[in-house]
Amino acid sequence: MNKQMTAAQVVAQLEDGMTIGIGGWGPRRKPMALVREVLRSDLKDLTIVAYGGADVGMLCAAGKVKKVVFAFVSLDFIPLEPYFRQARQSGSIEVMEIDEGMMLLGLRAASWGIPYIPTEVGLGTDVINKNPDIKVIDSPYDDKEWVAMPALKLDVSLIHVDRADERGVCQIAGPDFYMDDWFARAAAKTFVSCDELVDTSFFHDPAQARLVHWERSVTTGVVPIPGGAHPSSCTPLYGFDVPHFKAYAASAKEESGFQGYVDKFLGASEEEYQKNVGGLDAIRAIALPTY
């Protein structure tokens, strides 16, 4: 089965009001080219579930978001995501604020088709008090109460990977695949952008196949977009673009705001975007971060 498609074809399958999971972590390996295609669309009222970075900030700034399910939204070296912050401080979005690990459990529950996973995490804190939809329950096995972390069922997940073949075998070669395997499994449809489209024979090397973290049946569509994680990183291919993120964060303090950022960079297509940020070679030349 050939699952290759374009970013526009992915967005054509999205609908207003959908719950969309986004892979990656903060400024790391975000499917930004797919997010940019959403920014160019007239989609609205989305619920976004993510370990958030500029993906969440940009979608909020563009008025695409009704609700964010999050544990943090951060660019790491710029701790506070400027446009998520604006959205929260203007009261323009609903939120479900949970612990990082609770999100993992919610994605697992959705992946496994169970309504919740019991956990201690959240007890005694405001992630329970501020979320009336998250129930605390008695256990049939002890006298304690437990948080029943509900399944985070996703209509769609958007993920960026290093390599994929046209059948949806996806490889993440960087040191961490974050929770992307669970985002892929928790969604009814999972669309994956890849830096490189490879022939299936590429995976006949077990060392390469070892870096595949979910079965191809989980992948709905594959979109080859070299550099498609920019300005986030896709280690080991490229790091995150520090000057670009700084310009993005600075735009939130300028009068033209997010529209100024959009006018300067977004373009009508990914080709235009990459031209506006210096081209694919410049993206691929961005140094990897040191932690």
Add this chain to the structure above:
Amino acid sequence: MTAATDYTLAELCIVAASQAFANEGEVLATGIGVVPRLAASLAMKTSNPDLMMTDSEAWMLSEPNPLGARPADFVPATESWMGFSRIFDNVWSGRRHAMLGPTQIDRFGQSNTSALGGTYEKPKTMMLGARGFPGNSISHPNSFFVPAHNTRVFMDGECDFVSSIGYNPARLPKGHSLDDVDIRLVITNLCVMDFGGPDHQVRLVSLHPGVTVEEVQENTAYPIHVPDDVPVTTAPTTEQLAVIAALDPHNQRAYQIKDNPPGNRA
């Protein structure tokens, strides 16, 4: 072991904070931020070589990495893969001690990393979010580092958003006791505290050289339990300072406390 006479307040805090990890055995030491990371690294290099540590990305190390840019031929002492999802397997097992720097810490030891002021629906200042604080606080021991001890951090009333569970009887989950909460050391630019006072009241453990009890109390919005005999925070040894310097070759520690004051302000 020779006590140093010339050391910075940041170095004093690093050494004091490393005590949190000294007797922990074989647990994952997670220090977020320069001072906590150096504290955990110092402990791993000196008092507790059994500690485990990550490279802050996805690998477990048998030796802590120095901070900042490293030489091109530097080889990290990688010992296993430790991606973010596996971190939670470790967290929920309890075999971890984290040291972090929340924005607010109330009299119960509850902390806030999420939002300040306004309403929850429309906060005046949005911060990071709850991050992993709820899970950390119910799963394993935690310590705090506060570079600027004042009444905005150690504030009146309850945290605007409670990210981590503390010793608050009103929030105690059914079937739990307050002793299940395990907040260890609170290291600040003025002193070291813990929650070992009566009924888990915050307690003064040691005063940094030249700091008075009154100064600590004035900068804390709730009463501190002060034992009869409060020692002065132990000065770093020259050996400890050498280890710290090797772990922090770019001297990032000089930028962690305002104006990088000397450790002895007497």
